[in-house]
Amino acid sequence: MRQDMAPGSQLSREKRFEQLAQRYQETLLRTCFLYLCDKTLAEDAVQETFVKVYRALDSFRGDSSEKTWIMKIAMRVCYDMNHSNWYRLMNRRITPDMLPDAAPGTANEEDEELTLAVMRLPRKLREAILLYYYQGLKVDEIAEILHIAHSSVSGRLKRARMKLKELLEGREIDE
Amino acid sequence: MSEKISMDRFRSALDNRLSGLRPDAGLAQRIIRSDADEAPVRQKSVVLAAAVVLSLFVLAAGAVAAVLGGWGILHFADRPVGVCLPSGSEACIKQENLSIETECVECTIRESYYDGKLLRLAAQVVPKEQLLLIGGDASPADPMEEGVYANAATGMSYASYALENYGGKMADISLHAGADDVHSFHSNGDGSITVYTECVFDDELPKRDLQVKLVCMPVLLSTDGTAKYDAVFRETVSVPMTFHALESKTYVCEEPMLFPAVGVRVVHVELTATPLEIRYAIDYEITDLNAYLAQNDALWFEFIDPESTESEYVAQRVSEGVVSSGSVGRLNGAHFQSAGVGDVYRQTGSVGLDAFGDRYTIRAYHAGNKTRFETVTFAVSERRQEP
Structure with missing residues (x-):
């Protein structure tokens, strides 16, 4: 137990953390899955992210939005997993059976095709697409999360759209 | 006219297809409790044996790619969809012939384009030994894309390809002209690559003196596929270059x-x-x-x-x-x-x-x-x- 916090503030910190988890856990799980292309790994990444979030909650000063902050931590966790020894040996061929079962009546063929196309993007392009189109973050925020120049984010998004257009046989994501 | 997918549709497609991924409802509580106990939340659930399926690709090193010829600035510029280069574009590309050498590679800056605010450079990089070169913003774990290394098996990473065909030897090459560089690269099919750099400067100058840097970063690959950049043998060679702006x-x-x-x-x-x-x-x-x-x-x-x-x-x-x-x-x-x-x-x-x-x-x-x-x-x- 941390001894430097009064019980009241500890309670408030817990409450705040629970709210963050409730707000972001589902979308974060899906983002991590699309990044790592593995359900178990994605669950581990979400857990690892929230452990880091909880421990750093007091030092979060609000310089960026909480979503940007959490995504920054999550991307770092996913990146580290992506560079772990054994991940490199995994079969990287993306197949439909890698996808978890969808809730009954929710997904159609086109949804699956688009999901697989995103998973087949090279990692850096996938990161940019997920943060921009799925998480709805701004180019500036993505640049901060990925520690790259603003223009690199735009370049990656452009290349990702082109690549998706190829993968989707002509259909393209609107800018 | 191609069909467009809106951002909302994109998001809903992923949400629909991944609707079966349900968050762990007790995670937040477990983290709070384990932090208080200073105990791990739960052990990592990755089972190595189940997850590891090494794809085997047998590609002869000599049959890596068809010879595509050396690429230049306009090849890279032409790639984005919807771009139409004006006729006579070749005339605005300046031919250069500036060599830079490191322990691992020979690099020749072949082309430049400078309009006062934007600089583009293309350089051919040839390995001095059997070495798989990557550039742009690729990383060893990335899948090899068609067109970059033609004929490479789909889904194979640069690292696994280097292990199969280059005895695990590879290096990451980049050419830098400014802080906001955008990088790309193309394999010429003969072992050399063309690296491309685009840099937009904040200010506009009719003449710009720059130190152009070639960075060659060997990649250390273990037989298990682990890759890390070898900072010890990282080589950076700077050459001064002066660029005069084309008329704008x-x-x-x-x-x-x-x-x-x-x-x-x-x-x-x-x-x-x-x-x-x-x-x-x-x-x-x-x-x-x-x-x-x-x-x-x-x-x-x-x-x-x-x-x-x-x-x-x-x-x-x-x-x-x-x-x-x-x-x-x-x-x-x-x-x-x-x-x-x-x-x-x-x-x-x-x-x-x-x-x-x-x-x-x-x-x-x-x-x-x-x-x-x-x-x-x-x-x-x-x-x-x-x-």
């Missing part, structure tokens, strides 16, 4: 343009016609905070052809320029400060030279939900250079 003309519009539906006023537009494209900067000021905030930071101005007969909004746009970036940045204050009335933002990008004229039309739209708002046509006048 700048046109401005200082007349304010009102876009009340999105809560902004465009206060300044600047267009620079270069030999390859028209670079633009649109400065706009927030006049109505509520209307602006309703755009959720997704406000974008598109250059359109006012006489277009196309029914789809996107098809009404003028052609794209070559610049690989288009962005919005705040001119006053920090990016993450709350927006306020009077704040000024700048949108930059490029359009094709075929749009060149003395009048342009821009339309405001919400890049997220694709709602279109006001359209304004404005005239520009050439800005005379100070003697």
